Amino acid sequence: MAPLSSLATSADVHAHVPKPKFRLHLDDLRHAGSTSFLSRVPNPLLTLETALQAIIRHLYTSPTDSDRDALSSAVPRPRIPSFSPSIPPTRSVTLILRDFDGIAYTTGTDYDKEIHFSLSYIRARADAACELAGVLTHELVHCYQHTSPRALEADDRDETDAANSEKDSNIPHPPGGLIEGIADFVRLKAGLAPPHWKRPSSSKDRAENWDQGYQHTAYFLAWLEDVRVGVGAVGMLNDRLLRVGYVGESTRVTTGDAGENDTDGSGRSYQESFWVGLFGVGVLELWEEYGEYLNDHREEDDCKGKGNWEIEFLGP
Numbered sequence: 001m002a003p004l005s006s007l008a009t010s011a012d013v014h015a016h017v018p019k020p021k022f023r024l025h026l027d028d029l030r031h032a033g034s035t036s037f038l039s040r041v042p043n044p045l046l047t048l049e050t051a052l053q054a055i056i057r058h059l060y061t062s063p064t065d066s067d068r069d070a071l072s073s074a075v076p077r078p079r080i081p082s083f084s085p086s087i088p089p090t091r092s093v094t095l096i097l098r099d100f101d102g103i104a105y106t107t108g109t110d111y112d113k114e115i116h117f118s119l120s121y122i123r124a125r126a127d128a129a130c131e132l133a134g135v136l137t138h139e140l141v142h143c144y145q146h147t148s149p150r151a152l153e154a155d156d157r158d159e160t161d162a163a164n165s166e167k168d169s170n171i172p173h174p175p176g177g178l179i180e181g182i183a184d185f186v187r188l189k190a191g192l193a194p195p196h197w198k199r200p201s202s203s204k205d206r207a208e209n210w211d212q213g214y215q216h217t218a219y220f221l222a223w224l225e226d227v228r229v230g231v232g233a234v235g236m237l238n239d240r241l242l243r244v245g246y247v248g249e250s251t252r253v254t255t256g257d258a259g260e261n262d263t264d265g266s267g268r269s270y271q272e273s274f275w276v277g278l279f280g281v282g283v284l285e286l287w288e289e290y291g292e293y294l295n296d297h298r299e300e301d302d303c304k305g306k307g308n309w310e311i312e313f314l315g316p
Contacts, residue, residue: 017056020092022048027098033119037097040129041136044095051137054190055144059182060085063232081232083239088150090143095136097122104135106142110150113143134192141183146242148173171245174274177209178246181217185225185234188218203291210287223290229279240278249273249282 024044026034041047063081092112099119108114117135125131148171187193197215200206207216225233275283 016060017049017053018087018090020052020090023092023094025094025096027096028119031099031119031123033099033121033123034097036125037117037119037122037132041132047133047136048093048095048140051133051140051190052144054137054186055141056087058186058189059141059145059235059238060087061232061235063230081230081236083232083236085235085239086242088144088146093140093143104139106139108143115139115143128194130192131194134187134190134194137187137190137192138183141186142179145179145182146238147179148245149242172248174241174246175211175213177211177213177217180213181211181221182234182238184214184218185221188215188222200294202294206291206294210283210290220287220290223293224279224286227293228286228289233279237278240274244274244277247274247277249275249284 022045026037028034062083062085089111090113094112094114096114096116097119098116100116101120102118103121104115104117106113106115115136117139122132188197193215198205199219206220210220211217221234221237224237225231273282275281275286279286281289
């Protein structure tokens with residue numbers, strides 16, 4: 001993994017975006033979905049590179065001093081977002097367009113990923129270039145987000161690493177709804193929220209649970225970033241999944257020389273839950289705060305399609 005401790009400003013994003021090998025595989029050129037895709041996304045490389053820039057900006061850019069200065073003192077913030085971004089080692093992404101039920105999914109290894117995109121779905125969305133870009137952005141996040149501490153290659157392990165790896169295997173994976181929510185959070189921040197998404201206007205308008213996933217969790221994460229914690233909150237959350245893993249909400253303490261409360265992310269002591277360790281309060285309390293905020297503030301409608309994506313995809 002490449003540490004990006006020097007990544008500080010939006011202007012730096014382009015210079016630090018990875019350059020994986022992007023491949024395109026069309027399973028059936030006669031399929032109407034292939035024609036629609038090539039018409040609506042005439043430059044797939046630009047589409048994927050733009051999506052990757054959004055991922056780096058929103059998950060792998062540590063806040064600047066100006067970001068921190070802009071935080072309101074009216075809301076208690078026990079920990080200002082700060083982390084040293086570490087981008088996953090993904091070296092290739094193959095976009096495979098083929099006919100199957102559903103929309104899209106991502107698979108692969110740590111180094112080589114595949115995004116499978118349904119030609120039937122593309123055909124049905126032939127007039128929506130932003131929808132295609134949104135789905136690709138969501139799936140590309142899955143190629144670059146963290147879900148758990150990454151195991152070392154066998155040749156690079158020593159006895160200590162092996163012991164830690166065994167402990168890591170016991171760390172539960174985050175809820176699937178959180179993983180999908182992070183992907184849709186990046187899509188939301190990239191200005192690619194589709195028309196059917198609706199930002200909740202009250203606590204009753206929310207999903208039942210914080211980890212409902214997709215746009216429901218994405219709006220919750222956007223509130224954490226925009227209101228409750230500050231810029232970099234979701235990036236810090238993503239980083240903690242790599243450093244510590246999703247240790248859950250219950251208090252767990254292990255023996256050993258781990259630093260208290262795992263303050264530097266390098267130990268194996270779980271004296272704080274995942275969310276308390278990040279933000280000072282548990283996720284259920286944050287979910288309730290989110291509901292109270294919605295009750296007290298009427299959210300403005302999302303700015304849909306106001307980015308430069310359609311211009312980039314459809315321009316001459």
